[in-house]
Amino acid sequence: MTAAVTSTTSSTTSTSSTSSSSSGLSANYDTFLKLLCAQLTNQNPLDPTDATQFTSQLVQYSNLEQQIKTNDKLDTVLSSLSSSTFSSSVGYLGHVVEAEGDSISVQSDGTVDATWGYDLDSKASSVALTITDSAGKTVWSGTGETGKGSHSLDWDGTDSKGKAVPAGTYTLKVTALDSAGAAIETSTSIKGTVTAVDSTDGTTSLELGGTSVSLSNVTRLAA
Structure with a gap:
């Protein structure tokens, strides 16, 4: 057989990629809503949920909702970037x-x-x-x-x-x-x-x- 070994030169670059998913957050979001509704439905009328605690839970609810929306937007951006990368790669x-x-x-x-x-x-x-x-x-x-x-x-x-x-x-x-x-x-x-x-x-x-x-x-x- 023939195996020729010759000298060459090369340069190195590196790229990185990231990905995200909102599926886990969506599941937590739904669970949070169910737990909150169950808590309100079953609270003791003689000892209702503390207003401060309830407000804190609503803030958590709002933050979680915003986080899910942010992740959805990021997924859209990443999808667009992926399509752009594929298109530019055709040049290879x-x-x-x-x-x-x-x-x-x-x-x-x-x-x-x-x-x-x-x-x-x-x-x-x-x-x-x-x-x-x-x-x-x-x-x-x-x-x-x-x-x-x-x-x-x-x-x-x-x-x-x-x-x-x-x-x-x-x-x-x-x-x-x-x-x-x-x-x-x-x-x-x-x-x-x-x-x-x-x-x-x-x-x-x-x-x-x-x-x-x-x-x-x-x-x-x-x-």
């Missing part, structure tokens, strides 16, 4: 992206959807590269470049004997050691052409063939 189609990750897919025709990249925090004495299948079984192993910085692994989808691997998901593990045998910090990435944009689960992701990456994990966009 056909472009090559790099994203944080360590797994790529191999299609039934032997096509490898993406290439791997790895970054070393410092110069290494040795770098071992291991590719495993979805069951954790090693299908290929080799050595990589040892210089500090970013490197890439262009895998052709064959095992250590040169035989094509079955379709599925494959993961790269990088083990780097310094001259004293101590482990060196590493990170991995994947690189491929965007073929589709998906947001069916509420989170926008980019598909590189059969490999899916979250938009928030994208670190670099190429022409």
Whole structure:
């Protein structure tokens, strides 16, 4: 098999997303109303509910109502933002992206959807590269470049004997050691052409063939 390792450069950005739901508050809101009505209905006429306590409960009721309305408005805003994110992500189609990750897919025709990249925090004495299948079984192993910085692994989808691997998901593990045998910090990435944009689960992701990456994990966009 052929596995070419070459140097590359990359930049990192990060994004974050938040979500909220008013379902829990709505349940509390309904329960509050029922309890308040039950308290008023069943209060002792000779010893009615203290006015101060009743006023406090009404204030809580009002605050809870406002909080639910606020959450509903936030849900609307977040929904709009999600739609906007999806629309803007269409611009990634056909472009090559790099994203944080360590797994790529191999299609039934032997096509490898993406290439791997790895970054070393410092110069290494040795770098071992291991590719495993979805069951954790090693299908290929080799050595990589040892210089500090970013490197890439262009895998052709064959095992250590040169035989094509079955379709599925494959993961790269990088083990780097310094001259004293101590482990060196590493990170991995994947690189491929965007073929589709998906947001069916509420989170926008980019598909590189059969490999899916979250938009928030994208670190670099190429022409």
